Amino acid sequence: MAAGYAYLNARVRSRRSQLVGEGFFQQALSASFPDFVRLLGETVYGPDLKGGSLEDVDRAVSSHLSRTVGDLPSLVSGELRTVVSLPLLRADLVNLKAILRGKAAGKDPEEIKATLVGGTLPDTLINSMLQASDAAGIAQILQLPGNPLAKALRNAVQGSPDLLALEVALDREFFAAALAKAKKLRERFLASYFALEVDATNLATAFKLQALGAPANLEAYFVPGGTHLSLTAFSRIAQGDFAAMDTLSATPLAPATGARTLGDLERILRKILRQKAHQGSLDSLGPGLTLDYVRSKEWEAARIRLLARRAYYNLPADAVEKEVMG
Amino acid sequence: MAEQVSPTRSTLLAKRDQRRLALQGADLLKNKRDALIGEFFALVQDSLKAREALNAAAKDAYFSLLIAKAFDTPEAVESLSGTPVRVHMEVESLYGVKVPRISAPEGNGALAFSPIGVGSKTLEAATAFRALAEAIIEVANTENRLRKIGEEIKKTNRRVNALEQITIPEINEQIKFISDTLDQRALEEVTTLKRIKAKIEEREAQEAGVISAHLEKGAGL
Numbered sequence: 357m358a359a360g361y362a363y364l365n366a367r368v369r370s371r372r373s374q375l376v377g378e379g380f381f382q383q384a385l386s387a388s389f390p391d392f393v394r395l396l397g398e399t400v401y402g403p404d405l406k407g408g409s410l411e412d413v414d415r416a417v418s419s420h421l422s423r424t425v426g427d428l429p430s431l432v433s434g435e436l437r438t439v440v441s442l443p444l445l446r447a448d449l450v451n452l453k454a455i456l457r458g459k460a461a462g463k464d465p466e467e468i469k470a471t472l473v474g475g476t477l478p479d480t481l482i483n484s485m486l487q488a489s490d491a492a493g494i495a496q497i498l499q500l501p502g503n504p505l506a507k508a509l510r511n512a513v514q515g516s517p518d519l520l521a522l523e524v525a526l527d528r529e530f531f532a533a534a535l536a537k538a539k540k541l542r543e544r545f546l547a548s549y550f551a552l553e554v555d556a557t558n559l560a561t562a563f564k565l566q567a568l569g570a571p572a573n574l575e576a577y578f579v580p581g582g583t584h585l586s587l588t589a590f591s592r593i594a595q596g597d598f599a600a601m602d603t604l605s606a607t608p609l610a611p612a613t614g615a616r617t618l619g620d621l622e623r624i625l626r627k628i629l630r631q632k633a634h635q636g637s638l639d640s641l642g643p644g645l646t647l648d649y650v651r652s653k654e655w656e657a658a659r660i661r662l663l664a665r666r667a668y669y670n671l672p673a674d675a676v677e678k679e680v681m682g
Numbered sequence: 683m684a685e686q687v688s689p690t691r692s693t694l695l696a697k698r699d700q701r702r703l704a705l706q707g708a709d710l711l712k713n714k715r716d717a718l719i720g721e722f723f724a725l726v727q728d729s730l731k732a733r734e735a736l737n738a739a740a741k742d743a744y745f746s747l748l749i750a751k752a753f754d755t756p757e758a759v760e761s762l763s764g765t766p767v768r769v770h771m772e773v774e775s776l777y778g779v780k781v782p783r784i785s786a787p788e789g790n791g792a793l794a795f796s797p798i799g800v801g802s803k804t805l806e807a808a809t810a811f812r813a814l815a816e817a818i819i820e821v822a823n824t825e826n827r828l829r830k831i832g833e834e835i836k837k838t839n840r841r842v843n844a845l846e847q848i849t850i851p852e853i854n855e856q857i858k859f860i861s862d863t864l865d866q867r868a869l870e871e872v873t874t875l876k877r878i879k880a881k882i883e884e885r886e887a888q889e890a891g892v893i894s895a896h897l898e899k900g901a902g903l
Contacts, residue, residue, distance in 0.1 A: 407754070418755075453761070453799075454757075454758065457764075459832065461765075471760050473755050527798035560802065564798065577797070661755075673743075
């Protein structure tokens, strides 16, 4: 496996050197839309940029991500491919939920397909799922041995829940299954990253539930497997008792203890997770470099999309500066 | 064109009743119009406030949407759309005008998707669009009521004008026509009776041998 990592990380290191520099974001923050498109054309996104509209920028970002991130599992084989696929499964989860939602709303397969993002699932499998009649049918089609998403869906559809309950169960099962898979693969860094991600997700969910008005069945929204945020603290935060945040003061989530709004919390959590991913990048014979690269590219794409929208709608720079530079 | 009426006493009485009814109706319609105008102006303020709230909600919602699309990808955010907003609708009577009352039922703001894996920006956009939908419902409610009341004011005004400018003058004319005709008939009747009375007196005088002075003159001798 060490030889596999050596090859993979060499490829990833080469791609990492092509990450868009901070200078671009500083310049783009006050650029007009035509100038923004011109600036973007001068970066690695240039070959993917086929026009000058906002949709063209979105398409360029998607196609660039699928070219430079989506193909990572194909660079390796065997167990290493499973390891590399793990950070990319979030896109599959988003797609699966979009299909379930589209089916529940009675949308056409073509209409649903237009809302899917690039993931690791093959097109033939996606097309079969789009033809299925219900969630149970989709679970029957998604029979991928060892795939956390397939396992999550199988568990979530039991008892034929309604769409919201199914989505909540799917999210919970997915995070738990991804963490279990990372542990099973004996990838300690990946497992600790996913455990921290579970904690961050739970903390963000508690804030969201608090903002929406805490429902009665709070534990249904709690993803098991995290190491720092307990169900009790989660429930207290979801009910508006922010004193429970103090239980996180001696953990990697300590910087988040002062956050009181969801926006602030998400910015801090994003920083914590990116720092954690960056720690893994120091191991040249581990999956941390790939994970850090994937997260860096996702963040880069989000910033480009945000700046494109700021320029397109001619918004003042300070409207998005906190998000882009955060 | 004026209606042909038979100039009889019963028609005259019926027409007088009609005129009384028309005058009462015009008064009632004027009162209704005044009440509707009062309601209309009270609603104009609500409608303007609802419009302002809609504009502010739309601005917030679309700004949240563009941020959400940047963070959670446009496709993922669009896949969350399409959840219908159910509205409660009832028809109520306002001074006899049927106006709809539209409202978003309690609990309509509940989240339609799992908050676990969704970014805060998307959640904010979903909440902002929920508020936008409620603002649209409020605008639909006030502007629809306003339109209905406005139409009813126009309709009531037309009715008042029709009564005051056409129906009542027409009835007055008919009453005048019938009265004139009846007066004329009464005059004719009096004249006829006078002539009959003169004839009877003349015959009685002849029978009694009294020579009528005006008959003497009228003999042409």
